[in-house]
Amino acid sequence: MKTALMLIDIQNDYFPQGAMELEGSLEAGRHAGEVLSHFREKNLSVVHIQHFSVRPGATFFLPDTEGVLFYNAVQPLPGETVIKKYYPNSFRETGLLDHLKKEEITNLMIGGMMTHMCVDATVRAAFDYGFACTVLHDACATRGLVFGDRTIPAAHVHGAFLAALGAVYARILSVKDAAAKLQPE
Numbered sequence: 001m002k003t004a005l006m007l008i009d010i011q012n013d014y015f016p017q018g019a020m021e022l023e024g025s026l027e028a029g030r031h032a033g034e035v036l037s038h039f040r041e042k043n044l045s046v047v048h049i050q051h052f053s054v055r056p057g058a059t060f061f062l063p064d065t066e067g068v069l070f071y072n073a074v075q076p077l078p079g080e081t082v083i084k085k086y087y088p089n090s091f092r093e094t095g096l097l098d099h100l101k102k103e104e105i106t107n108l109m110i111g112g113m114m115t116h117m118c119v120d121a122t123v124r125a126a127f128d129y130g131f132a133c134t135v136l137h138d139a140c141a142t143r144g145l146v147f148g149d150r151t152i153p154a155a156h157v158h159g160a161f162l163a164a165l166g167a168v169y170a171r172i173l174s175v176k177d178a179a180a181k182l183q184p185e
Contacts, residue, residue, distance in 0.1 A: 012066055
């Protein structure tokens with residue numbers, strides 16, 4: 001069983017002064033940087049996912065802006081895989097599945113943003129493709145949502161989506177607990 005770390009959309013627009021700041025982005029970014037360091041120390045595979053918004057009316061992740069760039073704590077190193085995407089599901093119309101198959105990856109540890117959107121869509125797709133998934137809950141962030149006349153706080157959105165993923169699609173662990181289980185390959 002070969003494991004890869006997948007970091008989804010940890011880009012500047014989700015951080016303070018970004019076009020779509022998320023609640024808890026600084027903490028999630030720090031934790032994502034920590035797990036990235038563990039993977040690098042053990043010479044394990046890393047895949048960075050970078051979202052570009054090209055649909056009319058998009059307000060963040062616009063090409064050729066600072067907001068589309070990776071957050072400083074998770075900057076890819078030369079030789080690390082970067083997959084560009086245009087949809088919430090990281091597999092849709094990208095080379096991600098081919099890359100993971102070529103590298104014989106069977107397990108994915110996933111952190112990223114937004115928990116309720118791109119993380120959720122990607123984890124469900126990965127599960128459907130047969131990957132064993134672990135979501136690193138403290139390396140993810142999201143925002144509050146509105147449903148009808150109610151505002152759902154970001155912490156509730158985050159918890160609800162992780163609970164749903166944890167029911168079938170993935171193990172849900174902290175970065176600390178996941179890092180303790182990593183073995184060099």
